[in-house]
Amino acid sequence: MVIRCEEVWREISNYLEDxxxxxxxxxxxxxxxGCKHCTAVLDGTRNVIQLYGDERMIEVPLxxxxxxxxxxxxxxxxxxxxxLGWMVAAAAAVLTAGAVELASSASRSREPRSEHAQPGAGVxxxxxxxxSEKGKTFHxxxxxxxxxxxxxxxxxxxxxMQEGYVPCIRCMKQYLKS
Amino acid sequence: MPxxxxxxxxGVQHCNEETLIRRIRDGERDLFYELIxxxxxxxxxxxxxxxxxxxxxxxxxxxxMLKAFKHIGQFRGEAKFSTWLIQITLNEARMRKxxxxxxxxxxxxxxxxxxxNYIPRDFADWREIPSETLxxxxxxxxxxxxxxxxxxxxxxxxxxxxxxxLSIEETARTLGISTASVKTRLLRARLMLRDLLSxxxxxxxSSKLSFAKxxxxx
Numbered sequence: 001m002v003i004r005c006e007e008v009w010r011e012i013s014n015y016l017e018d019x020x021x022x023x024x025x026x027x028x029x030x031x032x033x034g035c036k037h038c039t040a041v042l043d044g045t046r047n048v049i050q051l052y053g054d055e056r057m058i059e060v061p062l063x064x065x066x067x068x069x070x071x072x073x074x075x076x077x078x079x080x081x082x083x084l085g086w087m088v089a090a091a092a093a094v095l096t097a098g099a100v101e102l103a104s105s106a107s108r109s110r111e112p113r114s115e116h117a118q119p120g121a122g123v124x125x126x127x128x129x130x131x132s133e134k135g136k137t138f139h140x141x142x143x144x145x146x147x148x149x150x151x152x153x154x155x156x157x158x159x160x161m162q163e164g165y166v167p168c169i170r171c172m173k174q175y176l177k178s
Numbered sequence: 179m180p181x182x183x184x185x186x187x188x189g190v191q192h193c194n195e196e197t198l199i200r201r202i203r204d205g206e207r208d209l210f211y212e213l214i215x216x217x218x219x220x221x222x223x224x225x226x227x228x229x230x231x232x233x234x235x236x237x238x239x240x241x242x243m244l245k246a247f248k249h250i251g252q253f254r255g256e257a258k259f260s261t262w263l264i265q266i267t268l269n270e271a272r273m274r275k276x277x278x279x280x281x282x283x284x285x286x287x288x289x290x291x292x293x294x295n296y297i298p299r300d301f302a303d304w305r306e307i308p309s310e311t312l313x314x315x316x317x318x319x320x321x322x323x324x325x326x327x328x329x330x331x332x333x334x335x336x337x338x339x340x341x342x343x344l345s346i347e348e349t350a351r352t353l354g355i356s357t358a359s360v361k362t363r364l365l366r367a368r369l370m371l372r373d374l375l376s377x378x379x380x381x382x383x384s385s386k387l388s389f390a391k392x393x394x395x396x
Contacts, residue, residue, distance in 0.1 A: 010295055013365035017346075041298050044372040051321060052340050052371070056312040058223045061232050064239075065218055069211060071240045072247065076207050126256055127354060128269045140354035141272045142331075154269045156252060174356050 001027045008038045012045055120167040122175040125158035131165050143171035195259050202250055210247050217260055218243075220342050221267045227337040228271035230326050238274055242267035257351065261344065265352050268334070296366045299373045324374040328367055335360055336367035 001023070008031055014020050015028055032039050051057070129138040130152045138160040139146050146152070157167075167176060198213045214221075221242060226235035246253075246263050253262055311317045325333060338349040339360065346364075350357045 006295060006297075009298060009369070010365070013361065013368055037298075041369070041372065044376060045368050048368050048371045048375065049340055051312065052325070052336070053343065054312050057318060057321060057341060058219045059318065060219050060222045061236060064222060064236060067236070068218060068240055068243065072210065072243065075244050076210070076247065124256070124351060126252075126254055126262060126265075127351065128265045129354075130269075141269055142354075152273070154273065159252075171354065 003027045003031050005031075005035060005038055008032075008035075009041060012038075012042060015042075016046060016049065120157065120161050120172070120175070123157045123161075123167050123172055124175070125156060125161075127157045128154055129157045129160050130154050131160050131163070136166060137168040138165040138172075139168045140171045143168055196255065199250060199253065199255075199259065207247075210250070213259070214243055214246070214263070217263055220260070221263060223341060224264050224267045224337060225271045227325070227333045228268065228275055228330065234274065234278075235271070238271045239267060242270040245270065258348070261348050261352055264338065264342065264344075268352065296369050298369055299376075321375070324371055327374065328370055332363050332367035332370065335363040336371070339364055340368070 003024075008028055011020055011024065011028065015025065020028065032042060128141075130141050130146070131138045132146070132151050132153070134151075135146075138157065141152075141154070155163075169176060195213065198209050202209050202213065218239075222235060222239045225238040225242065226232070229235045229238060242263070245266050249266075253259065257265075325336070328336070334353060335349060338344045338352060339346065344352065346357050346360050350360045353360070
């Protein structure tokens with residue numbers, strides 16, 4: 001079997017991932033033996049994967065970890081609070097929890113915002129999606145069919161569906177029944 | 179073989195993570211540091227891949243980890259914790275990017291049609307580049323610069339798959355795209371990077387660095 005260079009380039013990534021069938025692999029290997037250009041593309045691509053896959057390629061700024069922990073510490077514990085401060089915070093937490101519970105129990109029973117809704121059961125529940133307050137659908141953040149980008153909110157698909165949002169039929173197409 | 183090793187390691191890590199997550203939910207909040215420690219660098223690199231600016235990436239990475247902490251109760255364990263964390267980071271970085279209209283400065287390659295075949299531009303012979311060259315800062319900088327010049331959709335896929343070693347399926351799930359799109363973008367990203375770094379194509383960049391005259395960095 002003969003294969004053209006263009007076809008080899010199209011499959012080179014799959015070849016390196018070991019995702020081509022044995023017949024195609026054998027054909028490509030035969031091609032590499034006689035084609036310097038494709039061998040150069042193969043070696044170069046393999047090198048790219050090896051170099052970028054090295055841990056040393058991921059560098060963080062000096063002091064990153066320290067600053068991160070400091071910020072988390074401040075947010076987790078709110079700095080060093082006085083006893084009175086803790087009491088106020090605890091009372092506020094109880095009130096907030098009550099309010100959140102009320103709000104969530106209200107939203108759980110909410111009807112879908114669109115009557116043309118497609119069941120979103122196939123959408124991964126923990127996938128992070130975006131919604132706008134006035135919209136009816138939830139999208140992946142890169143969806144080109146988001147009409148109002150000014151007031152977007154990020155949440156899990158599961159939460160969006162609990163709030164009555166329905167999947168965008170374009171960006172969520174792969175999860176919806178045809 | 180390395181994949182098998184990684185899979186076994188992942189399994190052990192997964193068990194530990196489950197325990198950690200349960201204890202954090204039960205109130206041992208300080209254990210969150212331990213939970214995220216293995217992923218700090220990945221989270222930063224993900225934010226940087228989108229924002230391409232150190233301080234913005236650091237801020238987005240911090241914010242993403244705070245969000246993960248606040249919403250740890252919502253993590254159901256259907257995906258790996260690392261995948262969930264990276265997904266939050268991606269969304270945080272994308273949101274910031276949109277706000278700052280950085281997309282106005284996206285490279286031209288962003289607008290290329292990913293359906294068409296990518297034709298390699300350079301066919302110079304590559305000898306194997308030893309990974310020891312990565313000890314040299316200028317080599318790492320050159321590689322990072324080439325990656326930055328790719329369009330965002332290629333950068334995202336490449337960083338998740340080839341730098342963070344997520345599977346094709348995990349990459350697709352994290353980005354909310356199909357596995358076919360991951361494969362197409364990955365192929366393009368790899369071929370574009372190869373062209374950008376090809377020793378035969380750009381004779382200038384190595385001479386700007388402190389390498390011996392006429393010698394490539396590898």
